[in-house]
Structure formats: structure tokens, C-alpha cells
Amino acid sequence: MSELGAHIKAIIAEEGPITVERYMELALTHPEFGYYMNRDPFGAAGDFTTAPEISQMFGELIGLWAAEVWSMMGRPDPLRFVELGPGRGTLMSDALRAARIVPEFRAALDVTLIEASATLAEIQHDTLLTAGAPVAWGASADEAPEGPAIFLANEFLDALPVRQYVRSNNRWRERHVALDKSGGLMFAPGRQPEPFIPAAGEEGDIIETCPTGHRLVYELAGRLVRQGGVALFIDYGHNVTAIGETLQAVRGHRMVDPLIEPGECDLTAHVDFAAMARSARAAGAAVYGPVDQGDFLREIGIDARTQALCARSPERTEEFEQARRRLVGKETGEMGGLFKAMVIASRSLPAPPGFEGPR
Numbered sequence: 001m002s003e004l005g006a007h008i009k010a011i012i013a014e015e016g017p018i019t020v021e022r023y024m025e026l027a028l029t030h031p032e033f034g035y036y037m038n039r040d041p042f043g044a045a046g047d048f049t050t051a052p053e054i055s056q057m058f059g060e061l062i063g064l065w066a067a068e069v070w071s072m073m074g075r076p077d078p079l080r081f082v083e084l085g086p087g088r089g090t091l092m093s094d095a096l097r098a099a100r101i102v103p104e105f106r107a108a109l110d111v112t113l114i115e116a117s118a119t120l121a122e123i124q125h126d127t128l129l130t131a132g133a134p135v136a137w138g139a140s141a142d143e144a145p146e147g148p149a150i151f152l153a154n155e156f157l158d159a160l161p162v163r164q165y166v167r168s169n170n171r172w173r174e175r176h177v178a179l180d181k182s183g184g185l186m187f188a189p190g191r192q193p194e195p196f197i198p199a200a201g202e203e204g205d206i207i208e209t210c211p212t213g214h215r216l217v218y219e220l221a222g223r224l225v226r227q228g229g230v231a232l233f234i235d236y237g238h239n240v241t242a243i244g245e246t247l248q249a250v251r252g253h254r255m256v257d258p259l260i261e262p263g264e265c266d267l268t269a270h271v272d273f274a275a276m277a278r279s280a281r282a283a284g285a286a287v288y289g290p291v292d293q294g295d296f297l298r299e300i301g302i303d304a305r306t307q308a309l310c311a312r313s314p315e316r317t318e319e320f321e322q323a324r325r326r327l328v329g330k331e332t333g334e335m336g337g338l339f340k341a342m343v344i345a346s347r348s349l350p351a352p353p354g355f356e357g358p359r
């Protein structure tokens with residue numbers, strides 16, 4: 001059992017079962033033993049690979065997308081360019097490099113990275129040493145400086161802790177993590193019912209919500225309404241709110257049991273985009289999408305970008321083509337249909353590139 005596993009067991013032994021939400025939060029961001037706090041989880045040698053780590057094209061296209069959005073915003077200077085959960089800093093680095101072809105945009109950028117992990121912040125610092133733009137760090141989204149802004153968040157919302165409610169004895173009860181008879185971790189329904197939940201359900205059904213994500217989206221949307229700007233969220237998730245659980249653990253590119261070795265594997269939950277959109281609209285913002293990542297990247301020029309890179313480095317044609325397919329393809333193992341892109345924006349702006357119009 002991991003160090004964090006032993007720590008969590010001690011907490012449960014002393015205080016009783018903890019919520020799934022608290023479990024997930026401890027597993028990912030416990031200051032000492034949390035999964036993100038002391039490792040670089042990305043890439044072939046790590047646990048999972050994200051779109052910016054697959055190809056430079058992802059960040060480059062998003063950088064050029066941001067330059068167009070900045071134009072639509074009336075070219076504010078400074079523009080707060082904020083990334084939530086930047087991982088290795090690869091997306092931001094590729095975006096800033098591509099943005100060089102729009103020098104006024106580049107010159108207006110004031111970059112803030114919102115990162116919970118000191119280890120990853122250090123890696124981001126190294127990645128962006130030569131980026132040629134002022135970069136600051138913060139630990140939560142409300143630390144981003146005021147003013148017109150573009151926020152980016154790739155695979156960030158899926159890392160925020162979810163609450164779960166399980167249908168048990170004809171009642172919804174919050175789902176907890178408890179100790180089983182042999183002292184291992186197990187899921188268990190809380191004793192107290194939660195009669196405020198108005199949904200019907202069958203024994204064993206699970207409802208999942210992400211209060212931390214909703215609060216973040218609501219506050220961010222309010223800020224964009226007041227100060228101008230947009231936020232682009234890309235993640236895997238669903239377009240319709242439904243019953244069911246999506247909590248999953250990944251280690252070494254394989255699915256594992258989420259209760260085994262907390263702190264040693266990545267824990268995520270699918271993003272309920274419909275519910276996030278409701279939070280954004282409740283704060284007065286416009287919502288665009290979600291659209292499939294593959295469609296979004298096509299709309300903003302991934303095919304032309306692939307061709308340009310292949311023309312410049314013909315010996316790498318296979319590599320660029322493969323990356324393009326992985327990012328836009330919708331077959332098993334490809335990201336184009338599984339991942340979705342959604343924008344929340346102040347109502348004064350027209351639809352951003354890649355999105356048809358408000359739903």
C-alpha cells in the first residue's frame with residue numbers, strides 16, 4: 001500500500017468513512033503524497049499522454065486561435081493569458097511560439113499559470129525560460145490578474161474531485177470510502193440519506209457531480225462577463241447529464257482500481273459539459289459547444305498545419321500524420337471524438353473560431 005494509502009486509512013480509522021470527493025482530492029493534491037505533487041506523470045515513460053504531449057500542433061493551433069479571439073475582443077493590451085493545470089507547460093510553450101507571427105498579440109500577453117503542484121510548476125518554469133513573455137504562477141484561478149483575458153484548460157476539469165451519491169435501500173446516500181474487514185479500502189454508502197436529490201434511481205445507481213468544477217466555472221464565467229474574454233475547456237466527457245459514475249484510475253497507461261495505491265495513479269472523472277454549461281450560463285456567460293476535439297482542430301486548421309510541417313521536414317511525414325490522426329480521429333484509441341471543446345465567453349463577443357454559435 002502506498003504512503004498515502006496508509007495515511008488515508010489512518011484518517012478513516014480515526015474519523016470514520018470519508019467522501020469520494022475528499023478521497024479524490026487527497027489522492028491528487030495531498031501536499032506531501034498527492035499524485036501530482038511530486039512527479040512528472042506525462043508521456044510514454046509516465047502514466048498517460050495528453051494532446052499537447054502528442055504533438056506541437058495542438059498548442060500551436062490553440063495559440064493562433066487565441067490570437068484571433070484577441071482580435072475579436074478588440075485587441076486589449078495587456079491580455080491576461082491564463083492556463084489552468086498546465087502540466088509540463090508544453091501547450092503554453094507551443095502557443096507562445098506560434099503566436100510570434102502576430103507580434104502585437106505576443107507583445108500584449110501577460111501569462112499566468114495556475115498550478116497546484118510545485119514539482120510541475122518547476123518543470124513549467126524550465127519549459128518557458130526562453131518563451132520571451134512574462135510568466136507568473138498562481139495556485140487557484142482567482143489569482144489570475146484582473147482584466148480582459150483568455151483562459152485555456154486542457155484536461156484540467158477532469159482532475160477536480162467529484163462527489164458521488166449511490167442509490168441504496170431506496171434512498172440516495174453519499175458514497176464514501178471506508179475500511180473493509182481486513183483493513184483495505186472499499187466504497188460504501190453513507191448512513192444518512194440525502195432526500196434533497198430529486199432523481200429516481202435503481203438500487204446501486206450512482207450520481208456524480210463536481211461541485212469544485214461548478215464553482216470554478218461559475219466564478220470564471222462571472223469574471224469574463226464583467227471584465228471581458230473567453231475560456232476554452234478541452235476534456236473528455238459527455239454532452240448530456242446522466243446517471244452513472246466515471247471515476248477512473250490510470251497507471252502506466254492502464255486502467256487500475258481507484259482504491260489501490262492512492263497517490264500512485266491518476267484519478268479522473270469525465271466532465272459533464274452540459275452541467276458545466278449550466279453553471280456558466282447561470283453567471284450570465286455565453287456558451288459555445290461542446291464540439292468534438294477532432295472537429296474543433298479541423299476547423300482551426302490542423303490539416304493545413306500538418307501539410308506545412310510535412311513540407312518543411314519530409315522525413316517526419318509519418319510522425320506528423322500519425323499525430324494528426326490521433327488528435328482528430330474518432331476510432332478507438334483516438335482522441336478526436338472522445339474529447340470535446342467548449343468555450344464560455346462574455347456575451348458581447350461573436351462566436352469564436354471553431355464554434356458555430358451559442359446553443
Ligand code: SAH
Pocket residue numbers: 028029036042050051052053084085086087088091114115116117120139140153154155156159160
Ligand atoms: N494541461 C496539461 C496537464 C493536464 S493534467 C496537459 O494537457 O498536458 C492536470 C494538471 O492540472 C496538472 O498540471 C495538475 O498538477 C493540475 N491540477 C490538478 N488539480 C489542480 C488544482 N486543484 N488546482 C490547480 N492545478 C491542478
